[in-house]
Amino acid sequence: MRFSKQIAIVAIAVAATWTLSSATSFAADRTLYERLGGQGAIQAVVTKLISNAGADKRINGYFKGVDLKQLNKQVVDQVCMATGGPCSYSGRDMKTTHKGMKVTTAAFNAFVEDLVSALDTFNVPKKEKDELLGILGPMKSDIVEVP
Secondary structure (H helix, E strand, C coil), rough: HHHCCCCCHHHHHHHHHHHHHHHHHHHHHHCCCHHHHHHHHHHHHHHHHHHHHHCCCCCCHHHHCHHHHHHHHHHHHHHHHHCCCCCCCCCHHHHHCCCCCCCCCHHHHHHHHCCCHHHHHCCCCHHHHHHHHHHHHHHHHHHHCCC
């Protein structure tokens, strides 16, 4: 009886270890898109981002005359695709889009601050926030024209 109990305990321990390692592996295999919560969550963050940028006197002048509904859709598609989601970004590249806008480093940084604020509004975990910023950060060289 004692031997059977020990085998049962070992079997449970092995099963628990396998389950835990499988769950950890599953979490590691999930795309950033999935970890962010999918398209609905990305849509909510982008809507908040555009609202933040519109209220931000440091940068809202860059958005005068811009179709905000179209901008929202393009940013959602871009973030969705960049994070491994099923969307396709069909907008122009960042260099072409921002050409002649004379975007400054300070303006770019203000927009990033507005993005971080939007992510914080929805309690996006640090790991996912940092990963997203790491994906979007390299666009700076295509956006900023005035250091």
